[in-house]
Amino acid sequence: MTTILYPFTFTPILKERIWGGTKLKNYLNKPISSENTGESWELSSLPNEVSVINNGFFKGKNLNELLEQFPEEILGKVVYSRFGKQFPLLFKYLDARENLSIQLHPNDELAKKRHNSFGKTEMWYVMQADENARLIIGFKENSSKEEYLQKLESNEILSLLNEVPVKKGDVFFLETGTIHAIGAGIVLAEIQQTSDVTYRIYDWDRVDANGKERELHTELAVDAINYQTTSAKKEYTAIVNKSTPVVNCPYFKTSIISLNDEVLIDKTSDSFMVLMCTEGNFELLFEDKKYTYQTGDTVLIPAVFTSFMLKGIATLVETTI
Incomplete structure (x- = not known):
């Protein structure tokens, strides 16, 4: 087969976050200069956040330009027929020096209706975890809208939520509607639908450099939450060279x-x-x-x-x- 295409790499889109740190540089060789870089968007086609190729003949072109020129050759027959020229996934590395906000993402139907966006189904691969590092994933026991709102109002929401210890190599699959948070001391790879729609429900009472709390999305979240317990961890045994x-x-x-x-x-x-x-x-x-x-x-x-x-x-x- 002769093709002018080749394996593409992209310039990282680096994101400063209130909870970020320096591990993206120390562990992953990312060109960060701040003390609180939380995310490296590796491959993105979100509006205003489109990845730019940094290798080979097409260096300097962005992903969307490339897909205009070679949609089926790059995406594949089945993917192109389903999504057209839109790249359907977003790939990131994250460094949580502090706890991320507790949040969730709406499903496709709600996201389309409210934000003209895909929903955000995602998965995490844990690359590094400090001792006693935790994730928050879903509820300890089946809950309800009423119980959830009551605990949120009384600042006791953490009492309902399930904490999961993590180690390097763990994989978690998060369906839409699942309340979740990455805990302090974790570096992970994230694969998700192309969406940046997040409903933040609790942010540990943090304030930014200007003394302001970040926006919460209490009303939007209520109808998007899965109030049932969920088993997000994926068990597997990696077979060498397979x-x-x-x-x-x-x-x-x-x-x-x-x-x-x-x-x-x-x-x-x-x-x-x-x-x-x-x-x-x-x-x-x-x-x-x-x-x-x-x-x-x-x-x-x-x-x-x-x-x-x-x-x-x-x-x-x-x-x-």
Whole structure:
């Protein structure tokens, strides 16, 4: 196969956050200069936040420009027929020096109605966790709108919520409507629908540099919450030099590749593939070309690449649709 396309990497879109820190630089080689960088958006097509290619012939072009030119070749036949020229996922790395706000995301129906947006189904892969680090995910026991509002009003909302200890390698799948928060001391990779719609319900009574609290979305959240308990953690056993499935939902399929030598990838042209290198270094070998990557790199492999080799010692989070 002859193509002018190749595996793409992008300039990180760095986000300052009240809860952010410096681990994105220390662990993932991101070019941050502040003490509170919370997010590195690796691959995004959100309006005003479109990723720009930083390698090869198309360096300097943004993702949407590329999709205008090669929609089916990059996205894949099935993805293009479903989403058109819109890239349907958003990939991030996050560093929580402090607790994130407690929040949730609406489903597709509510997000479309209220914000003309996709909903936000997402998953997390924990890359680093300090001792005793926790996530908040859902309720301890089945709750109700009435109980939730009463506890929110009395500032006792934490008493209802489920805290989960985490360690490196843990995977969590968060359906829309699930109350959640990333706790202090965690670095993770996040894969989600292309959406930035978040309903913040509690922010630990924090204020910003100007003494202001961040906006809460109490009324919007009430009808979007899943008040039932949920089991978000995905159990898996990574098999060396194999692609181990961990999440398979209507929006994305994600596997973990524990690379310790080489893996031949054979896939269809139905979907693109994205590899997030959460640890180590690897090479991608395609025909007579070699591409080299390190920890923190995120690579978009066009759908027309149906057979290629991965070689190295690394942990990779692999995503297709």
